[in-house]
Amino acid sequence: MTIASIPRLVVTAGEPAGIGPDLSVQVAQQDLPYQLTVIADRNVLEQRAEKLRLPLQVLEVDSIDDLPCLPPHKAGFVHVLHVPVKNPVVTSQLDVGNAAYVLTTLQLAVAACSTRKADAIVTAPVHKGIISESGIPFSGHTEYLSELTNSHAVMMLAGAGMRVTLATTHLPLKDVPAAITPERLEQKLRIIHHDLVTRFVIKNPCIAVAGLNPHAGESGHLGREEIDIIIPVLTKLRNEGMNLLGPLPADTLFNPPKLKKYDCIFAMYHDQGLPTLKHASFGHGVNISLGMPIIRTSVDHGTALELAGTGQADPGSIHAAIEMALTLVRNTRNNSLQANQQSEN
Ligand SMILES: NC(=O)C1=CN([C@@H]2O[C@H](COP(=O)(O)OP(=O)(O)OC[C@H]3O[C@@H](n4cnc5c(N)ncnc54)[C@H](O)[C@@H]3O)[C@@H](O)[C@H]2O)C=CC1
Numbered sequence: 001m002t003i004a005s006i007p008r009l010v011v012t013a014g015e016p017a018g019i020g021p022d023l024s025v026q027v028a029q030q031d032l033p034y035q036l037t038v039i040a041d042r043n044v045l046e047q048r049a050e051k052l053r054l055p056l057q058v059l060e061v062d063s064i065d066d067l068p069c070l071p072p073h074k075a076g077f078v079h080v081l082h083v084p085v086k087n088p089v090v091t092s093q094l095d096v097g098n099a100a101y102v103l104t105t106l107q108l109a110v111a112a113c114s115t116r117k118a119d120a121i122v123t124a125p126v127h128k129g130i131i132s133e134s135g136i137p138f139s140g141h142t143e144y145l146s147e148l149t150n151s152h153a154v155m156m157l158a159g160a161g162m163r164v165t166l167a168t169t170h171l172p173l174k175d176v177p178a179a180i181t182p183e184r185l186e187q188k189l190r191i192i193h194h195d196l197v198t199r200f201v202i203k204n205p206c207i208a209v210a211g212l213n214p215h216a217g218e219s220g221h222l223g224r225e226e227i228d229i230i231i232p233v234l235t236k237l238r239n240e241g242m243n244l245l246g247p248l249p250a251d252t253l254f255n256p257p258k259l260k261k262y263d264c265i266f267a268m269y270h271d272q273g274l275p276t277l278k279h280a281s282f283g284h285g286v287n288i289s290l291g292m293p294i295i296r297t298s299v300d301h302g303t304a305l306e307l308a309g310t311g312q313a314d315p316g317s318i319h320a321a322i323e324m325a326l327t328l329v330r331n332t333r334n335n336s337l338q339a340n341q342q343s344e345n
């Protein structure tokens, strides 16, 4: 592989007081057949490496324009696109003054991928609360990156053989029913179907759609969203050839024998879909943003403030997120290659 063809990943280190810097230092500890650049404050990474007693030599990268020329990652070294924090970081202590720093790292990562200087973003966890407290409305990476890329991202979490996608993400539960509209469901299902075919290379993917209400509304006796909204959307998309099951009762949807039949589950809200998946795969799951013009994966856990700097943070999920990013980069490159070959024939 030439330098030009090795995958180029950027990792955003996330909330500086949490375990994101620990994970960034941990993933840098082995030789890797791809390029890895961490976007973070270099001093935060160096201090965290010292706390963890891990070797780390920072190689500073001046700008995203330099990314295409970097060699594959070498153990104990790390390329860093330095973004300074505003206030000194104390592990485990959130500081509202550093919220803007976290968003700057994400903006740079998007700029790198949008201009094809990098192939994918892997995000370490951010703290939604502290960013919101700083006065910047923020409900999650998915929504923020979606806005930055002017797209309609769909959140998918994958782990333990399951893929779970969500119709709504970080929304108060009381606002969920009003957000279950035909337009939203149709748009999300089209994106999920498209990305399963293209990014995951699944022919005719089977998507199991959950109902909103207990027992998927029990024929209208326990709520009407299934009859009035979900079923008409599924009928329309089935008529176009999509392989959709449901709406199915969410409480039995995850039974192991049934799970084998679906390529993906489409849940109506965050805590309908994610607890089962995280129960089965926490620490090894991956969060993937579908529907964006760039590839972004992430860990399945949060900032775990209490573990920052202790050496107790399990890097399993960030490793899985990196592996998934590499798979998606490979599949995307193959798709482009095939498209080019077809256009030449
Ligand atoms: N991708 C992201 O940016 C995500 C960010 N968050 C944010 O993180 C913050 C804290 O959220 P919580 O609900 O407390 O979830 P959390 O995942 O930070 O912590 C839940 C439990 O899991 C443990 N844990 C988490 N990651 C671990 C790891 N790598 N190794 C070992 N143990 C680990 C923690 O110590 C804690 O006991 C919130 O602001 C939330 O919004 C949550 C999920 C994802």
Ligand SMILES: NCC(=O)COP(=O)(O)O
Binding pocket: 139, 140, 141, 142, 143, 274, 287, 298
């Ligand atoms: N539960 C998943 C989560 O909160 C991560 O969200 P995002 O920051 O990736 O949008």
